Amino acid sequence: MKNKKIILILTLVLTIGMLSGCIQKAESEEVATVNGESISREAYLNELNIYKNMYETQYGKDVWSIEIEEGKTFERFLKESVLENMITDKALEQVAAEYGVEVTDEDLESQFETYKAQFPSEEDYQTFIESNNMTEEYLKNTIRKDKLINTYLTNYTEELEVTEDELKTYYEENKDQIDKVRASHILVEDPVLAQDILAKLYDGEDFAKLAEEHSIDSTSKTGGDLGFFGKGEMIPEFEEVAFSLDVGDLSGLVESQFGIHIIKVTEKQTTFEENREAVEEQYRSTLFNERVTEVKENAEVEKSVDYDKIDLGIEESPEEESDSTGEEESQNQESDDSENEDGEGSEETE
Structure with missing residues (x-):
């Protein structure tokens, strides 16, 4: 689980294509070329x-x-992924330039100010710059590059004609990742109380009021409202019941590891028509990603890097040092024991 999380976070950081520092004195060689244009060892x-x-x-x-x-x-993995990302960016920059996409100085300054505004203060911003061994000039160059690439890809995907049949096919193939329901629930631990609440609901009492009075989780503050959720976001027993109910329906008592739930579905988005806007957005996002892959695959790429010779200056952790020391001590002890046994054997022979 930890590895997957690391990979997910690595993928999201590389897509953004963040900043740069200085690791060591770089040689004047290249690590790759993209359509004849070099990626320098220093930049890598x-x-x-x-x-x-x-x-x-x-x-x-x-x-x-x-x-x-x-x-x-x-x-x-990091060494390979960083270079692959740089290759992709270089190929996309080249295609964007071919299509006449530009980022003006005014656009750049606007993007830069937006980015900088994320920091609570100028001091926090400067600390970020210094701790990452970078310059403001490099930050601006990176923002310009990302703006150039995203403008090209956005324009490209928005200009593509998408038919209703394409969208319907995409929806049917990805229905489980798109459909959502909105539900409220009341969660209690006592089966007798749960049955009493359910009876009151059948008699017409207000669901939100009963949730506020009895539910033991934080949704009691919002009348039990869980908002919209898709498949895979709730525990299986809860999800199965919620997606099977019609709008306005009440479940029976649904038991889970958290207690006893009473579920009421308040909205559903489980048809193409209800999800059309989200379907088109996701479909165009898929086309966006496919274009990235296409541009990279069509580029002439030559790599000239030996990853084993790239030194990141990684320090051995205390735990690894301890393990290493322990192994050496163990080996020394085994050697001493062996010598003692040999010595004892010699004395007995004499």
């Missing part, structure tokens, strides 16, 4: 350094030895 090492700082801060220095997949550590 800079990108690696920023991610190294980020992951060590979030997960600790022992993250690098975690195996993402059999035979591949997180360190190796």
Whole structure:
């Protein structure tokens, strides 16, 4: 579970294409070319350094030895992923330029100010810059690049003609990830109380009021309202009942690890017509991602990097040092024992 979380977070950071620092004195060689345009070793090492700082801060220095997949550590995965991301960005920048997409200085300043406004103060912003070994100039260049790529991809996908048949097909193929229901519930622990509440509901008493009076979870403050949720977001026994009910229907008593639920469905979005806007949005998002893949696959890419020779300057964690010391002591002890046994054997022979 920890590995999956790390991968998810890595994917989301690489997509944003964040910032840069300085890891070591870079040689004047390239690590890859994209349609004849170089990606320098210096730029690659800079990108690696920023991610190294980020992951060590979030997960600790022992993250690098975690195996993402059999035979591949997180360190190796990061080295490969950063370069692949740089290659993709380079190819997309080239295509965007071919289509005449530009980012004006005014647009850049607007984007930069929006980004900077996320920090509570100027001091916090400067701390961020310094801790990541970067300059404001590099930050602006990165924002310009991301704006250029996203503008091109957004324009591309919005200009594509999408038919109703395409959307309906997409919906049917992805129905379980799109459909949602909105429900309220009352959660109690006592079966007798649950049955009494259910009887009151059948007699017409207000669901929200009873939830406020009796429900033992935090939704009691909102009359039991859980909002909209899709499949896979609730525990199975709860989800199965909620999706089977019609709007306005009450469930019976539904038992789970949390207690006894009484569920009322208040809205449903389980047809193409009800979900059409969301379907088109998700479908165009899929086309967006497919275009990214297409651009990269059509690019002429040559890599000239030896990942084993890329030194991230990773320090051995105290735990690893302890393990290493322990192994050495164990080996020394075994050697001493062996010598003692040999010595005792010699004395007996004499």
